[in-house]
Amino acid sequence: MTIKELAQELEMSTTTVSRVLTGQEKKYRISEKTAQRVREVADKLDFAPNQIARNLRLQKTNTIGLIIPDISNPFFANLARTVEEELRSRGKMVLLCDTKDDTNLEEESIALLKGRKVDGLLVAPVGKESRHFIESTALPVVLIDRYFEDQDIPFVTTDNFFGAYQATSFLIEKGHQNIACIQGLTETTPNDNRVKGYQKAMKNYGLLERMKVVGDDYSLENGYENTKELLARPDAPTALFALNNQIAMGCMKALKENGFHIPKEISLIAFDEQPYFELLSPPLTAIKQPMEAIGKVAVEILFELLEGKEVDPQILKPTFIQRDSVSEICLKP
Amino acid sequence: MTIKELAQELEMSTTTVSRVLTGQEKKYRISEKTAQRVREVADKLDFAPNQIARNLRLQKTNTIGLIIPDISNPFFANLARTVEEELRSRGKMVLLCDTKDDTNLEEESIALLKGRKVDGLLVAPVGKESRHFIESTALPVVLIDRYFEDQDIPFVTTDNFFGAYQATSFLIEKGHQNIACIQGLTETTPNDNRVKGYQKAMKNYGLLERMKVVGDDYSLENGYENTKELLARPDAPTALFALNNQIAMGCMKALKENGFHIPKEISLIAFDEQPYFELLSPPLTAIKQPMEAIGKVAVEILFELLEGKEVDPQILKPTFIQRDSVSEICLKP
DNA sequence: TAGATTTGCACAAACGATTGCGCAATTTAG
């Protein structure tokens, strides 16, 4: 059913019908009687305007592209959830692209979404490569989680430095000195800032020469392999700092297999929080990113961009969740 | 940049340009020389056709609506991942709707997606209410996970009955007789079929009067509360069968809080598998749904529908993953 | 009552692509 058919049914012009249905009856002086009738019949025949035609005419799709490295990662799944909810409440829908952490797919996704004339883009970029963002002329873009220091695309992210600093300090104050940090994808902002936080804390406490940063990937395997390797060293660490949830899982798996008891023999803190962390044994001490807030703020910023406003990047504070995976150890004399 | 501008640049008609760019040069006898030039210049100015205009003209959007109860549930997140991947490889994009297990939102989502003229719908329905699906005339729809017995909308789902039967039988053969089943949302097909599987196994082994089905919701809280309650009974069960991953988490939480050791004092099996199950202590015995296959098959079926073919519902077999959360107990004399 | 306002609606041109049909120019046939 098109507006034309509806107009025929009503024996009036599409113009009038359109104006009533878009709520412009007063502006164009359509009589209340006519308006009533239009609404009534439109309702009865449950007419719904063709959004494609509408989009074409209005040069606006009310659609936002959401580009994410891996929707099966709970962190991004949660993000997607709040983003979808926020956008829907503001009358927009989301076109989802999963890039599988592949820069080429990311680039392709951006092109596809541009072709579909999305009103804006919400991107959790793969990370290292930012070339394809530069050409994003005129299309509002908000970066999530990861961002690019050499470009001024607005972003919202966790205060990764702060969180890592806090976690590391906590370990040190519990008496740990030999703390290894297992990192994720290098040269991405969250990872590098977390590493910096770790380093700063170590330096502050005069543990500069004890710093140990290993790993190169946000995966369980990375956590697993590197933990095994660390345990085999003569100077095996007394505490592990895993820079995301999947790495932490890898650590736990390795520790378990090697018969290391947490926290008696080794302590562990994870960056990221997951619902099941409290059910692990021991419940895992973690740094929780404000996921919901990140999603909400990202959408807010995007809307300000859409309204032509200037916006500032947002860096949100994480919270430290103390559980039972860290033990107090005696300082070496 | 529009095709018109491109045509102007090339000093030819939009017709010719369009025909070359859609690969119809031979069909319309465009000379190879002209075609070359068009492609060249289009490439140089990197022209990309406006998909909105295209969609309107072709009456086809190459867009599929994906409606899901909760994208933050790893089960659905994984589903979304494979669906997105499969669809993209076939040239379609996905509009995502999260219904938060709310029938009204589901209905609204369907309406919105129809308005946007999606080519088809992939829906993991909330469950009980199917009214709004009936009117889905002419729009290809494939149901995932849950389906409606009173309608012949094609679906793909796990063999829930089989999985539950297998798990329950396993428990019984390990000597358990007092097995409680904590269910999810009643009157939804997966839940009811799982319950039936449980019941069938109990009956088969002559444990009809020991059947105990509690709970009403796919949430951690439901698992938690009901486990507590079960433990407080004089005839507390020796084994728990949790009908999804979140319920299982609730069980573990309650058991842990009450100091019950798994599997020494009580056994537990979960329907659904999650990566971290093997890291719990003890590693959780579980029934794994073929999530990736479900996503793939759903997309395949949808495409057959799009091609006007007749399709049959698909019921995929789950796999039983034996870990350490079930103990052998002596049969009561 | 004539002229000026106001009221109520419709015509037709966009938006940016695709495509049936037609019409020259060129080639082939006889």
Add this chain to the structure above:
DNA sequence: CTAAATTGCGCAATCGTTTGTGCAAATCTA
């Protein structure tokens, strides 16, 4: 050399909306 066939491309309609502008009819003013 003329007629027929083929080649190469463009005109204009179309998809379903929205909207600037115009034009009668109704109402008001004096």
